[in-house]
Amino acid sequence: MTTTTPRPARHRSLGDHTWQADAVCQSTEYNPVDPEIFFPDPDEIDKITAAKALCRQCPVRRTCLDAALEGNDAHGIRGGLTEEERGPLHTKIVHRLDYSRVNDTVAAGRDIHLTTVERTAVVHAAYSHGLTTQRLAWLLKVTEEHAKKLYREHRHALGHRDLNQPETDNTPSEAGGGHLGRDDFGTAA
Numbered sequence: 001m002t003t004t005t006p007r008p009a010r011h012r013s014l015g016d017h018t019w020q021a022d023a024v025c026q027s028t029e030y031n032p033v034d035p036e037i038f039f040p041d042p043d044e045i046d047k048i049t050a051a052k053a054l055c056r057q058c059p060v061r062r063t064c065l066d067a068a069l070e071g072n073d074a075h076g077i078r079g080g081l082t083e084e085e086r087g088p089l090h091t092k093i094v095h096r097l098d099y100s101r102v103n104d105t106v107a108a109g110r111d112i113h114l115t116t117v118e119r120t121a122v123v124h125a126a127y128s129h130g131l132t133t134q135r136l137a138w139l140l141k142v143t144e145e146h147a148k149k150l151y152r153e154h155r156h157a158l159g160h161r162d163l164n165q166p167e168t169d170n171t172p173s174e175a176g177g178g179h180l181g182r183d184d185f186g187t188a189a
Contacts, residue, residue, distance in 0.1 A: 023058055024058040038078075048077065065078060065081065067079075094117070101114060102122055109138070111141070119140060
């Protein structure tokens with residue numbers, strides 16, 4: 001029995017379009033593809049079916065979908081989804097929090113497309129790991145002054161979070177004769 005290890009996510013760098021060379025939809029001498037099948041009218045079921053069949057075979061389908069969502073490309077079939085199928089994803093993309101993208105940015109310094117939520121997570125991770133403001137500025141492609149402001153805001157938010165925590169009494173209950181019971185523990189979040 002052979003086991004396979006999943007490949008780490010390969011996120012598209014800023015301005016990187018090299019992934020398109022691996023796309024199945026690229027027409028070649030040996031694989032002629034009519035680009036028009038990726039821009040069907042809603043009632044052209046045969047074109048939609050043919051385009052989606054090509055997308056299912058594509059090694060860069062996820063990257064294509066990410067590029068369409070990050071670039072707010074609402075036309076045609078991209079990443080195996082029609083315009084209508086991508087519609088809800090376009091509205092949700094700003095809330096995406098993919099920790100592999102955050103880790104790629106913090107650990108490897110990769111220039112990848114980050115949502116606002118992911119950028120906040122980068123600030124948190126950089127602060128937690130003690131990265132300098134210069135490094136944070138470089139990671140997020142902002143000025144050092146802006147990086148200092150992000151760290152100040154983060155420290156402020158952490159302070160407010162700590163202030164809003166309810167005080168708890170960690171002493172054992174007297175009713176159980178010094179033994180802790182089920183009701184002495186909080187619930188898991």
